[in-house]
Amino acid sequence: MGKIICVANQKGGVGKTTTAVNLAACLAENGKTTLLADMDPQGNATSGLGVRPGKKTVYEALLGECTLQSTVEKTKQSGLFVCPADIRLAGAELELAGMSRREYRMRAALESVRGDYDFLIVDCPPSLGLLTVNALTAAQSILIPIQCEYYALEGVTALMNTVQRVKKGLNPALEIEGVLLTMLDGRTNLGLQVVAEVKKHFKRQVFKTTVPRNVRLGEAPSHGLPIHLYDPRSSGADAYRALAREVIANNR
16 A cells, blocks of 8 residues: 655745655656645646646545546656646635535545555645645645745644644544755755754654755746656756655655
């Protein structure tokens, strides 16, 4: 059965979708059959892989109008598949509110396909609403990207409180996969100070891999490609390949 990892941080601009897309792609490059489920109504993970959503998306699967398997699309990376999302997903919060077992809808959807993949990566929206709670309830672990900036840990307390509530009431098995430091500029004292602060706060839960500031990482989504296909020699590609190896090693 595949490992379900959700990538979440309610703070925007921390490299969450970049991490979900490129980790999933690099896991597939390493021979791991991987599914990326896009749970962000912005659909950036979907477009970042060059996929156009059809009539069946994560939205329809959450509402029980189709199976999750019927939404799956191929990508340009062999072994990587995506369940696409678009702006329709924004309405799911309201529509799910009146449904029974509303927090378990994504878990049921992912469990139906979990046997077909080695890893299932879920890209969460930048909020702590019902979509993110669905992802946390479905996942076995959470990967938290944190940007190396002055307010790095701002908002992380709210996220961790949500994780604890989900563990207590919905998903006792939920663990922290790891904390990923992103957009690091190692030339600045601030960047190094943030690294030290995050490691002090999360201790051994911080990944050894850090993701540097890299222009090519920002360019890749506009071409519908993960970084290792867009610019295989870039520092961003090196970082996400290293992260994929670390995740694989941690889950042997």
